[in-house]
Amino acid sequence: MIKHHPKFELLQSFVDGDLPASLSAAVAIHADMCAQCQKKIALLTDQIAETSFEENFLDRFIVDDEAVDTIDFDKMIEGITESSDIDISETKVKKSIEFANKTYNLPTVLNNIILGKTAHIGKLSRTRLELQEDEIHTSLLHIEPGGGVPQHTHKGFELTLLLDGSFHDEHGEYVKGDFIMLDGSHTHNPISAEGCLCYTVANDALHFTQGINKLLNPIGAFIY
Amino acid sequence: MQTNLLSRVTSDKPIHMSEKINHPQLCAWLSAVANTRDKVSFTHLFKFFGPKIQSIARGKFPNEAQANEVVQETMSNVWRKAHLFDKDKGAATTWVYTVMRNVTFDMLRKIKGNKEDNLSDDIWPLAESMVCESESFDDHLENKQLLSVLEQLPEAQQAVVKGFYFMEMSQEQLAVHLNLPLGTIKSRLRLALSKLKVQLGEDND
Numbered sequence: 001m002i003k004h005h006p007k008f009e010l011l012q013s014f015v016d017g018d019l020p021a022s023l024s025a026a027v028a029i030h031a032d033m034c035a036q037c038q039k040k041i042a043l044l045t046d047q048i049a050e051t052s053f054e055e056n057f058l059d060r061f062i063v064d065d066e067a068v069d070t071i072d073f074d075k076m077i078e079g080i081t082e083s084s085d086i087d088i089s090e091t092k093v094k095k096s097i098e099f100a101n102k103t104y105n106l107p108t109v110l111n112n113i114i115l116g117k118t119a120h121i122g123k124l125s126r127t128r129l130e131l132q133e134d135e136i137h138t139s140l141l142h143i144e145p146g147g148g149v150p151q152h153t154h155k156g157f158e159l160t161l162l163l164d165g166s167f168h169d170e171h172g173e174y175v176k177g178d179f180i181m182l183d184g185s186h187t188h189n190p191i192s193a194e195g196c197l198c199y200t201v202a203n204d205a206l207h208f209t210q211g212i213n214k215l216l217n218p219i220g221a222f223i224y
Numbered sequence: 225m226q227t228n229l230l231s232r233v234t235s236d237k238p239i240h241m242s243e244k245i246n247h248p249q250l251c252a253w254l255s256a257v258a259n260t261r262d263k264v265s266f267t268h269l270f271k272f273f274g275p276k277i278q279s280i281a282r283g284k285f286p287n288e289a290q291a292n293e294v295v296q297e298t299m300s301n302v303w304r305k306a307h308l309f310d311k312d313k314g315a316a317t318t319w320v321y322t323v324m325r326n327v328t329f330d331m332l333r334k335i336k337g338n339k340e341d342n343l344s345d346d347i348w349p350l351a352e353s354m355v356c357e358s359e360s361f362d363d364h365l366e367n368k369q370l371l372s373v374l375e376q377l378p379e380a381q382q383a384v385v386k387g388f389y390f391m392e393m394s395q396e397q398l399a400v401h402l403n404l405p406l407g408t409i410k411s412r413l414r415l416a417l418s419k420l421k422v423q424l425g426e427d428n429d
Contacts, residue, residue: 017325021333021343028347046314049321053276054244071278071292077270080300081263087304089351109346117372132337 002034002177010181011037015044021131022138022201026161026179029107029199033177099125099142104164104197106140115140123147141198143167148191156204157183165196250316258306269320270299277324284328290335297327308351322348373420381416384409 006014006027013019014027031038092108097115116128123144131138135156140163143149148167160180167174169188174180182188250272256265274295281294301323309319326344333339374382383402387393395413399406 015325017329017344021329021347024329024347025343042314045321046318049315049317050245052280052321052324053273053317071295073270073274076274076296076299077263077267080270080296080303081261081266084261085304086307087301089305089308111346112341112343114341132339 002175002179003172004174004178004180005034005037006030006179006181008040011040012044015041015048020133020136022129022133022136023159025109025113025138026159026199026201028109029163030161030177030179032107032109034179097127097140099197100144100195102195107163107199110199124149136201136203138199138201141200143190143192143196143198145193145195146191147195148189151187151189153187154182154184154202154204156202157181159201160190161199163197163199165192165194167192167196167198245317247315247317251311254302254306254309254316254319255311257303258309266303269302273302273320273324274299280324281328284332285335290331294324294327294331297331298324301327305350310351319350322350326350377416377419381412381419384412385416385420388413 010019010023010027014024017024019027027037027041031041093111094108095106095111096103097106098104099118110129114130116130118125118127120126124147125142125144127140127142129138129140141160143165158181160174160178160182162174162176162178162180164176166176167190169190171188174190250269253262253265253269256262257269277298278291278295281291282288285291285294298320302320305323309316326348329344329347330340330342333341333343374385377385384398387398387401388395393401395406395409398404399409402409
């Protein structure tokens with residue numbers, strides 16, 4: 001069962017359209033797997049829509065707003081309705097991806113995001129999602145059975161959304177659909193016994209904390 | 225597995241609907257646009273939503289032209305996609321809000337990073353998605369990996385390998401195409417393949 005959800009503020013920003021694409025996609029993927037969050041999002045959307053389009057009491061007193069004059073609504077209406085074309089919604093294609101000879105179906109949310117090259121280190125494989133969001137890096141991270149990421153912390157935030165399989169760390173077991181947001185105050189050492197595929201978003205390299213693992217800090221950069 | 229955020233909502237009519245908005249009326253107009261391409265109803269919708277969208281967009285975009293573009297884009301999507309609105313699944317305001325938010329999101333992304341990937345309708349679908357067909361993310365491991373290794377070969381050898389394996393030209397065709405003796409094509413191909421073998425490992429043949 002899914003135990004980890006986006007917190008309220010994140011859902012709110014998601015609905016407002018204020019999150020970067022990487023995190024928006026993550027919330028959407030999670031909500032597709034989580035009826036509870038889906039319902040919250042629907043409620044928030046109804047509410048924001050309602051308040052956005054309410055006749056504002058104050059509006060009636062704004063008589064001449066110059067800006068409103070800069071746009072010729074009648075002309076716009078005419079232009080739009082000139083064509084009777086409708087948009088036929090395309091059928092959504094289900095895309096899949098292969099890691100370590102296993103095929104995974106990808107969430108359709110990711111359909112139009114370009115995938116970069118896949119890089120491998122030991123039991124980890126990472127495919128970059130080319131979202132071009134500066135310091136925010138988004139990837140698909142695959143861990144083969146028995147693999148893991150050495151004890152590390154985060155300088156920024158690290159979101160892990162489990163798309164398939166499971167992993168565990170000091171804090172417990174995580175399953176498909178879990179939305180795990182960590183920041184610099186967390187240290188963990190995730191291990192996947194059966195293997196897993198994660199959607200990850202991070203805004204800084206991971207930082208390995210323990211003794212010999214410090215030598216692995218290049219892996220931190222690899223995962224980020 | 226894929227479901228639509230908007231569609232799950234409704235059975236339990238969620239929030240208290242404001243008295244300030246005539247929901248049944250908006251819904252009727254939107255349905256008339258969807259069913260009969262009714263311009264009068266569209267004009268009513270435009271008069272209701274247009275100015276509000278404009279003032280919201282002015283809060284998000286630095287200049288007036290961009291705010292107007294949001295109005296233009298949102299309302300043309302309403303015109304062209306009204307058939308995707310399902311009155312049993314939610315309010316007209318919610319649907320138009322989704323259209324506006326999506327237009328805004330794609331435009332902001334375009335302005336910030338010059339990205340024109342229009343991801344919003346994947347993130348916030350306007351309607352329940354239809355049957356899914358399957359498609360693999362075009363052989364991402366093999367081809368991409370192969371390509372990156374290929375790029376390390378000298379240009380002359382690259383051309384031969386790409387022509388032979390990717391464009392499926394025969395060695396004879398390649399000789400004509402590249403204006404080279406057949407023997408040169410053959411030796412370049414052999415040379416390239418032996419290098420690739422080293423790079424990719426013996427079991428990739």
